[in-house]
Every structure is written in C-alpha cells, then in structure tokens.
Amino acid sequence: MSLALPAAPQQSSRRQLLVSTALVAAAAAMLMAGMLAMWMKFRAGAPTRESSDGLKIIKDWMPKNITIPEVAANTMFATFPFAAMMAQWAVYSAKRRDSGHRSLALVITFGLGIAIINAQIAIYLQMEMGIADGAFQTMFYAITGTMMFLVIAGMAFSAVAFFRSVGGRDDDQQLISAHALYWYFLTAAFTAMWFFVYVQK
Amino acid sequence: MTTIDTHVGAEAKASSSSFIGAVGQWVTSSDHKKIGRLFIGWSLIHAIEVAVLAAIFGFERMSPQGLEIITGDSALQLSWYARHLMGLGLLAPLFLGLAIAIVPLQVGARAIALPRLAQFSLWSWLFGSGLVLVSVIGNGGPGGGNGDMVDLFLMGAALVATGLIAGSVSVATTVMTARAPGMAMDMVPPFSWSALVGSVTTILSLPVAIGTFIYLYVDHTHAQVAFGSNKDIEKWMGWVYGQPQTFIFIVMALGVLAEIAPVTARVRQPLRPVVLIGLALASSGVLGAVTQSNHVLNLDGSNSDKLSSTLPFLLFNGLPLLGVLVSVAVALLALKEGTPRVSASFAFAVLGALMILAGVAGSFVQHIESANLINTSFGEAVTMYLVFGAVLSALGGLTHWAPKLWGVVLDDKKVLGLAGLGVIGTVLSSLPLYIAGFSKQPAFALFGFDYDGPVALWNLLAGAGAAIVALVVIAFVGLLLQAVKAGASASDDPWDAQTLEWSVSSPAPTNNFAALATVNSSEPLLDAKPSQGVSA
Numbered sequence: 249m250s251l252a253l254p255a256a257p258q259q260s261s262r263r264q265l266l267v268s269t270a271l272v273a274a275a276a277a278m279l280m281a282g283m284l285a286m287w288m289k290f291r292a293g294a295p296t297r298e299s300s301d302g303l304k305i306i307k308d309w310m311p312k313n314i315t316i317p318e319v320a321a322n323t324m325f326a327t328f329p330f331a332a333m334m335a336q337w338a339v340y341s342a343k344r345r346d347s348g349h350r351s352l353a354l355v356i357t358f359g360l361g362i363a364i365i366n367a368q369i370a371i372y373l374q375m376e377m378g379i380a381d382g383a384f385q386t387m388f389y390a391i392t393g394t395m396m397f398l399v400i401a402g403m404a405f406s407a408v409a410f411f412r413s414v415g416g417r418d419d420d421q422q423l424i425s426a427h428a429l430y431w432y433f434l435t436a437a438f439t440a441m442w443f444f445v446y447v448q449k
Numbered sequence: 450m451t452t453i454d455t456h457v458g459a460e461a462k463a464s465s466s467s468f469i470g471a472v473g474q475w476v477t478s479s480d481h482k483k484i485g486r487l488f489i490g491w492s493l494i495h496a497i498e499v500a501v502l503a504a505i506f507g508f509e510r511m512s513p514q515g516l517e518i519i520t521g522d523s524a525l526q527l528s529w530y531a532r533h534l535m536g537l538g539l540l541a542p543l544f545l546g547l548a549i550a551i552v553p554l555q556v557g558a559r560a561i562a563l564p565r566l567a568q569f570s571l572w573s574w575l576f577g578s579g580l581v582l583v584s585v586i587g588n589g590g591p592g593g594g595n596g597d598m599v600d601l602f603l604m605g606a607a608l609v610a611t612g613l614i615a616g617s618v619s620v621a622t623t624v625m626t627a628r629a630p631g632m633a634m635d636m637v638p639p640f641s642w643s644a645l646v647g648s649v650t651t652i653l654s655l656p657v658a659i660g661t662f663i664y665l666y667v668d669h670t671h672a673q674v675a676f677g678s679n680k681d682i683e684k685w686m687g688w689v690y691g692q693p694q695t696f697i698f699i700v701m702a703l704g705v706l707a708e709i710a711p712v713t714a715r716v717r718q719p720l721r722p723v724v725l726i727g728l729a730l731a732s733s734g735v736l737g738a739v740t741q742s743n744h745v746l747n748l749d750g751s752n753s754d755k756l757s758s759t760l761p762f763l764l765f766n767g768l769p770l771l772g773v774l775v776s777v778a779v780a781l782l783a784l785k786e787g788t789p790r791v792s793a794s795f796a797f798a799v800l801g802a803l804m805i806l807a808g809v810a811g812s813f814v815q816h817i818e819s820a821n822l823i824n825t826s827f828g829e830a831v832t833m834y835l836v837f838g839a840v841l842s843a844l845g846g847l848t849h850w851a852p853k854l855w856g857v858v859l860d861d862k863k864v865l866g867l868a869g870l871g872v873i874g875t876v877l878s879s880l881p882l883y884i885a886g887f888s889k890q891p892a893f894a895l896f897g898f899d900y901d902g903p904v905a906l907w908n909l910l911a912g913a914g915a916a917i918v919a920l921v922v923i924a925f926v927g928l929l930l931q932a933v934k935a936g937a938s939a940s941d942d943p944w945d946a947q948t949l950e951w952s953v954s955s956p957a958p959t960n961n962f963a964a965l966a967t968v969n970s971s972e973p974l975l976d977a978k979p980s981q982g983v984s985a
Contacts, residue, residue, distance in 0.1 A: 262625075264563070271649075279660050282661065380674075382674055393667075
C-alpha cells in the first residue's frame with residue numbers, strides 16, 4: 249500500500265547532539281544535586297556542641313583531625329571556568345573554520361582536565377584520611393569521586409572532539425558546541441560542590 | 450507529492466541462515482524496533498516473575514505465622530527483589546521498549562536518535578538486571594546475609610538505572626529533534642508526547658537514585674557507618690521503588706490509551722491539547738520523588754502548619770491524580786464524539802488506565818495522615834494497582850502495534866477475554882490489600898502479624914489475583930508467539946489509524962520511511978486518506 253503525503257523540503261539540522269548533551273548534562277546535574285542534598289542532610293543531622301568559650305555552636309560533622317587543603321580546592325575552582333572558556337574558544341574557532349585554534353583550544357581543555365584530576369589527587373594525598381574512617385570520609389570520597397568521573401567523561405569528550413578536529417572535520421560545529429555545553433555544566437556542578445563540600449564543609 | 454514506499458528494507462530481512470548469525474544480528478542491531486522488542490520481551494518475563502512472586506506472597510500471608518513457603522531473611526530479600534522488578538525491571542523498561550520501538554515511526558523519523566545509545570541502554574539494563582538477580586540468588590539485596598552480594602545488588606541497580614536513563618535520552622532526543630518536517634510539538638501523537646514526558650522525568654529523577662546507590666555502595670563496601678549495614682540500606686532506597694516515583698513510569702500507559710481511544714472511536718481527538726496537558730501533569734510526581742520524603746497531609750496545629758502540610762501534599766499527590774483524571778476523561782471523550790467499535794487493544798488500554806486511576810487515587814488517600822495507612826498493605830495495594838494496571842495498558846499497546854512490530858494481528862476475541870481476566874486479576878490482587886490496610890496489615894511483611902479480620906481471605910484473594918495476572922501475561926505471550934509463528938499477516942493499516950507509523954508496511958521496514966513527508970496536522974495519515982471517513 250502506498251499513501252501520498254506532501255513531500256518534505258530538505259531538512260535543516262535539528263541539533264541532535266546538542267540536545268542529547270543538554271539532556272545528559274541535566275541528568276548529571278540531578279546526580280550531583282541529589283548527592284549534595286544527601287551531604288547536606290547528613291551535615292544538618294550531625295551532633296552539635298558548644299565551643300570551649302561557650303560562644304559558638306559547633307557541628308561535629310567533619311572530624312577535628314581532618315584539614316581540607318584549600319589551596320588545591322580553590323585552584324580547581326579557578327581552573328573549571330578556564331576550561332569552559334577554552335571550550336568556548338573552540339566554538340568560536342569552529343564557527344570561523346579555524347582548525348588550528350580549534351584544535352589548540354580543545355587540547356588545552358583536555359590539559360586543564362588533567363590539572364583538575366591532579367589537584368583532586370593532591371587533595372586526597374594531603375588529607376591522608378581513610379575511606380572507612382567515618383561517615384564524613386566515606387561521603388567525601390563518594391561525592392568527589394563521582395565529580396572526577398564526570399570530569400574524566402568531559403576529557404574523553406575533549407579527546408574525541410580534538411581527534412576529529414585534527415582529522416579535518418571542519419563541519420563539527422555542533423559537536424564542539426555540545427562539548428562546550430558539557431564543560432559549562434561541569435563548571436556549574438563543581439562550583440556547587442566546592443561551596444558545600446570544600447567551603448562550608 | 451511524495452509517495453511513501455512501504456516496503457523499503459525488505460532486503461534487510463536478509464537471511465542469516467545460521468542461528469549464531471541471527472543471534473549476532475539481534476545483539477549488535479541498532480534498529481530501534483529490534484532494541485524495543487528485546488526490551489519488551491525481557492520486561493514481559495519480569496512481569497510474569499512479579500506476578501508469580503506476588504501470588505506466593507499472598508499465599509504465604511494467609512496465616513499470620515506464615516505457610517513457610519518463604520522463611521527467615523529471604524522474605525525481606527524477595528520482597529525487595531519484587532519491588533525492584535516492579536519499578537526498574539518491569540514498568541520503566543516495558544514502556545521504554547515500546548517507546549523505542551514506536552516513537553521514531555510515529556514522529557516520521559527514519560531511525561531513533563543516537564541508536565548506539567539506545568543499544569547501550571538495553572545491554573546496560575539487561576546486564577544490571579542479571580547482576581541484581583545473581584545477587585539475590587547469592588543471599589544479597591537489602592537484608593541479605595552476604596555483604597559482597599549486597600554490594601553486587603547496589604551495583605546492578607545503578608547499572609539498571611543508567612541503562613534506563615540512556616534509553617530515555619535517546620527517546621526524548623528523537624521527539625525533540627527527529628520529527629517529520631512540519632510536525633510542531635503540539636502535533637506530536639499522544640503516545641510520543643507521553644514518551645517525551647516520561648523520558649524527561651526519568652532523566653531528572655533516576656540520577657538522584659544513582660547518587661543514592663553510589664553513597665550506599667561506597668559506604669557499604671568500606672565503612673558501613675553512614676548508611677548502616679545490610680538491613681539498614683533499605684530505608685535509603687525505598688523511595689526509588691515507591692510512589693510517586695512509580696507515577697513517572699505509568700505516564701506512557703496513559704499515552705497508550707490516549708493514542709488508541711480516537712482510533713477506536715474513529716474520530717479526531719477532541720480537546721487534544723488538554724490530553725497532552727493531563728499527561729504532563731501526571732508526571733509532576735517527579736518533584737515529590739526526588740525529595741525522598743512522604744508528603745503527608747496533617748491538619749493538626751496552627752493555620753500556618755496546616756498550609757505548609759497541605760501545599761506539598763496537593764502538589765506531589767494531588768497534581769498527579771488530577772493529571773491522570775484529566776487525561777483518562779478527555780481521552781474517553783473521543784468515544785462520545787465518534788462511533789466506537791469493540792477492540793481488544795482499547796479494552797486492555799482503558800481497563801489498565803482505570804486500574805492506574807484506582808492506584809493513584811489510593812496513593813492520594815494513603816498520604817492523608819489521619820487515615821493511618823502509611824506502611825500498611827494499603828500502600829502495597831497502590832503499587833499493585835499501578836503495576837498490573839500499567840501491564841494491562843502495555844498489553845493493549847502491544848496488541849495495537851503488533852502489526853508494526855511483528856507484522857501480525859492478534860485474535861481480537863481471545864485478547865478481549867484476556868483483558869477481562871486481567872482486570873479481574875488486578876482488582877483481586879489489590880482491592881483485598883486496600884481493605885487489609887485499614888486493619889493495619891503491614892506492607893510487604895510476609896509473616897509475624899495478626900489483626901481482627903479475615904486475614905486468610907484477603908491474602909488468598911490477593912495471591913489468586915496475582916496468579917491470574919501471571920496467567921494472562923503468559924497467555925498473551927503465547928498468543929503472540931502463535932501469531933508470529935503463523936507468519937506476517939497484517940495489512941499496513943488494519944485499524945484505519947491516524948498517525949504516520951501506519952503509512953508504512955507491516956512489519957515496519959528497517960529504515961522506516963523511504964522519503965520524508967510534510968506533516969500539516971496532528972492526524973497526518975487521516976489527512977492523506979481519500980475517504981476521510983472520520984469525524985472532524
């Protein structure tokens with residue numbers, strides 16, 4: 249059986265990759281939001297005590313003997329926007345079909361991802377805390393580990409985009425835009441985590 | 450004008466003479482219809498498992514001391530396994546599979562968006578389901594005695610959720626980006642709309658569940674201080690398998706009814722935008738699910754206390770109920786406007802939707818604190834109404850789309866009989882537990898309780914009802930296999946339907962459409978039919 253329907257004109261691009269990346273970023277945002285909410289729930293439920301001078305109420309959430317290396321954490325916080333900026337530079341270059349700068353921007357984004365992972369490992373090493381030492385320690389490793397997994401996924405995205413770029417794919421604007429969108433999400437997610445886990449503790 | 454060649458891809462049925470070759474084709478295929486059918490097939494196996502387990506639970510509870518069919522900790526483990534199967538092993542994948550198979554055809558796309566992601570979705574879900582099963586067999590799951598197997602359960606559940614999210618991304622992207630030219634969002638067929646709504650809400654809610662599983666896994670593997678031991682983890686993951694999270698998975702069941710009702714009535718759906726709004730409202734339960742707490746109505750205290758209790762209660766329990774009511778009522782309005790015919794698919798879909806309505810209304814009542822129904826078998830009955838109601842709707846959908854999925858039309862009379870039997874089974878498996886809930890029979894507890902009332906009767910009926918549902922699903926699968934074995938026999942448009950999937954051959958060819966057509970209304974196929982025998 250054949251049914252006659254009006255013929256369709258040439259279809260324009262529907263931004264499939266960009267839309268799916270936005271959906272994945274939304275899912276990952278909910279993952280981090282859920283984990284942060286659980287972190288805050290445990291933090292709020294931690295026992296309280298008065299300070300020795302009786303002027304402050306202290307929450308016994310993070311054990312006293314643990315110090316979070318703030319320099320490394322703040323460096324990570326500053327690195328994420330730079331990575332997103334590099335990803336946006338790749339978009340700018342892609343629109344101008346400037347393959348040299350596009351590839352350079354992508355490789356720098358990847359490199360900044362390595363720097364972020366390096367800073368996180370430095371934090372783990374300097375803190376010297378065991379994962380089984382208590383609720384704070386377990387949850388700290390779980391939430392920061394999940395964030396690092398998302399960063400590694402972003403680096404894989406950068407690597408794929410880079411190899412396509414050096415392979416001469418000049419029509420990859422949508423992929424480069426989707427890549428930038430994912431790094432914007434990573435920046436926002438880490439900013440929230442930095443505030444609640446590293447600043448507020 | 451474009452002529453739609455309805456037999457494209459016939460060569461793709463290519464012969465793979467060897468069994469291994471055929472299996473290889475299925476395993477590696479990125480054809481959305483094959484992926485969808487695999488999802489549906491495995492989910493139906495889970496449907497039988499769920500009904501059999503529910504029947505055993507019912508019989509076990511006939512005596513307060515238990516009949517000793519299931520003993521000790523295995524009761525807790527099996528009840529959690531059943532709950533896992535109902536939500537993430539049956540409801541979500543059954544409708545996701547239907548959506549993966551049908552949505553690209555409905556929106557006029559040649560393929561599903563991100564087909565490899567859809568394929569990953571199936572295997573991730575299936576592998577995760579396998580891990581969950583192995584963990585339960587190995588004395589794992591919540592309450593299990595083997596710590597390693599409890600970890601395996603958590604890992605499996607996270608994989609299952611990952612697979613469902615991946616499939617949902619694929620379906621949502623298809624509806625948002627792969628629609629036929631001219632098909633605006635408000636022209637999307639109701640089932641595809643419900644698939645979009647259900648997928649987006651799955652994408653927003655299941656990652657929160659994965660976050661919970663990650664915390665539980667890390668803590669349980671290393672410390673067991675934050676979330677407790679084998680038996681304590683259940684209180685952290687209960688929300689994933691309860692209401693309102695389940696509401697998200699039944700949105701597509703309502704979409705099936707909204708799709709079939711106007712075809713059965715041979716009329717363009719009246720108040721179509723209201724149906725779409727109703728389907729969207731039904732999914733609003735996602736807001737309540739991710740907050741991971743019961744939003745009960747408590748009218749004690751000051752006016753301010755009453756208000757702060759009433760607003761979230763209405764938002765998280767009232768809105769989904771309103772959505773289900775609106776979408777069912779307006780879909781049925783088509784019957785009044787048109788000239789309905791008796792069809793098995795419609796019978797399944799409408800009876801399933803009414804069972805779902807009974808479940809959502811029950812959930813509303815359960816969350817009124819003064820009713821004292823929290824943690825009673827009333828809540829269990831809500832789940833049974835929703836799960837078995839959704840299964841009936843899905844069977845309606847499979848009957849309706851069988852020509853496109855398998856190239857067959859099922860025997861209408863036999864399927865009608867199954868629909869009647871299915872609704873009897875669903876009511877029997879749920880209603881007695883509603884009543885027992887008022888006598889404080891605890892939810893999902895298999896023994897160690899007693900109350901003044903016919904304990905044996907209520908639980909015997911519930912067990913018998915679940916057994917009937919199991920038989921209905923088995924009989925349906927048998928009918929389907931029999932029809933498939935007899936060979937493709939369906940015409941391209943056996944129901945005189947309205948949407949694009951019926952413009953291609955039965956079964957649908959590999960690449961769906963030879964050429965893309967322009968769509969000018971919500972019922973594009975109807976516009977193209979010369980007779981236009983349907984009321985405007």
